[in-house]
Amino acid sequence: MARHFMSFEIKELEQNPNVLRVSDRSITYHPEFKIRAVEAHEQGFSPTQIFLDHGFDLSVVGKEQPQRCLSRWRQTYAQYGQSGLERDQRGQGATGRPTNKALSSDEKLKKAEARIKYLEAENEFLKNARDERKAGETEPSQLKPCETYELIEMICRNHQLKNMITYLCMLGEVSRSGYYAWKKNEANRSVRQINDEADIVLIKKIYDAEKGKVGALQIKIILDNDYPIIMNHKKIRRLMKKYNLVARIRRANPYKLMMKATQEHKTCKNLLKREFDQGEPGKVLLTDITYLYYGKGQKAYLSCVKDGATREIVAHVVTTSLKMNILYRTLKQLSDTVDEFHPEALIHSDQGFHYTHPEFQSKVKQMGLVQSMSRPGNCWDNASMESFFGTFKDWVDHKSCASLEELKHQTNEYINKYNNERYQWGINKMTPAQYRGHLLTA
Numbered sequence: 001m002a003r004h005f006m007s008f009e010i011k012e013l014e015q016n017p018n019v020l021r022v023s024d025r026s027i028t029y030h031p032e033f034k035i036r037a038v039e040a041h042e043q044g045f046s047p048t049q050i051f052l053d054h055g056f057d058l059s060v061v062g063k064e065q066p067q068r069c070l071s072r073w074r075q076t077y078a079q080y081g082q083s084g085l086e087r088d089q090r091g092q093g094a095t096g097r098p099t100n101k102a103l104s105s106d107e108k109l110k111k112a113e114a115r116i117k118y119l120e121a122e123n124e125f126l127k128n129a130r131d132e133r134k135a136g137e138t139e140p141s142q143l144k145p146c147e148t149y150e151l152i153e154m155i156c157r158n159h160q161l162k163n164m165i166t167y168l169c170m171l172g173e174v175s176r177s178g179y180y181a182w183k184k185n186e187a188n189r190s191v192r193q194i195n196d197e198a199d200i201v202l203i204k205k206i207y208d209a210e211k212g213k214v215g216a217l218q219i220k221i222i223l224d225n226d227y228p229i230i231m232n233h234k235k236i237r238r239l240m241k242k243y244n245l246v247a248r249i250r251r252a253n254p255y256k257l258m259m260k261a262t263q264e265h266k267t268c269k270n271l272l273k274r275e276f277d278q279g280e281p282g283k284v285l286l287t288d289i290t291y292l293y294y295g296k297g298q299k300a301y302l303s304c305v306k307d308g309a310t311r312e313i314v315a316h317v318v319t320t321s322l323k324m325n326i327l328y329r330t331l332k333q334l335s336d337t338v339d340e341f342h343p344e345a346l347i348h349s350d351q352g353f354h355y356t357h358p359e360f361q362s363k364v365k366q367m368g369l370v371q372s373m374s375r376p377g378n379c380w381d382n383a384s385m386e387s388f389f390g391t392f393k394d395w396v397d398h399k400s401c402a403s404l405e406e407l408k409h410q411t412n413e414y415i416n417k418y419n420n421e422r423y424q425w426g427i428n429k430m431t432p433a434q435y436r437g438h439l440l441t442a
Helices: 007-014 031-042 047-053 065-080 082-086 105-132 145-159 165-172 176-184 186-209 216-226 233-242 325-337 358-366 379-395 404-420 432-441
Strands: 019-022 027-029 284-294 298-307 313-319 346-349 370-373
Touching: 007 019, 027 031, 031 047, 031 065, 031 082, 047 065, 065 082, 105 145, 105 165, 145 165, 145 176, 165 176, 176 186, 186 216, 186 233, 216 233, 284 325, 284 379, 284 404, 298 325, 298 379, 298 404, 313 325, 313 404, 325 358, 346 379, 358 370, 379 404, 404 432
Parallel strands: 284 346, 346 370
Antiparallel strands: 019 027, 284 298, 298 313
């Protein structure tokens, strides 16, 4: 069994001047030490004594290591002399034992031609990779092993090179055994490629249907619920990367990087404290207003109430006026939608002037709701509501709406889809409506 060195053992070995380099699996001894060891052995010293005299701890290198090393070094010394010990010929890039046979002019010419063809093909490959890379990606500086194997195979096939595999592997800094293992696995790669091409068709279908705004996890949920197919999300992510399917997401808001505000609001306390999901439908209600541009620079406003547990939008109003009536209509719709409010129901908002208005607070109390507010300048305290607005603006192309009626239609259509058709990972891969039923029957 191969010896594995611990980090402290590696450090100890590296301090020995007779060690050239060391990894977690092997030790490369200094050529001068090899020569001295062979000469000492010829003088009658045992391998173990030689290693101990040169500062090696047998509990680290292994008790059988001296005997094995001396046996190998003596054979090399007897056959090739000191030059055989001075040259490290093991591992990747080794060209074999020194040979007395000199290369002929034809052999030298063939190797030179093979080298030129390899370098030309490598440069072309890297050039194509640079041309195809996307903005922000690092420029490729070298080939992956599998790409090198493919390059070697192509060169040998196109130029009918024979007996050049070892030399080309040395040029590409890959192992010869790795090349043949890659070649042997060609049938499996072909099968995998066929399967990938079949699977990406379905993934692309979902990706296009959702306008490119879904990632691997969302596609996984859709496959689980709408298709009789089981596919791991890691495979979906791999195929999306392979075929350049990138989910379009909104840019991060730089203002969210501001420091958290520490001053508590004086009108209403932050009773929610970001505990949006309390496991009971109707217990936590979140509300806010956002703006929507449409037509020729016209502005409308969307007021929503969201259930914190089910993530369902239970009330929404679209209007062009930012007067208090937008909130009164929202509360009226909320009251009509909910048959009976939770006895501990809480409605949470930011500290906008609408929500601090005395009449609004009076209506909230009449409905039997407790009011809670975010801390000033702290959007994270109402993050769940803000998240919905971000998702809404990703999906609804409100700027293309020519009229307010069209904007209202698209808003109603999306909220209906969001509540009843959009599966979400965080609520057991259900839609908000399904999850509400799940919580009520649990």
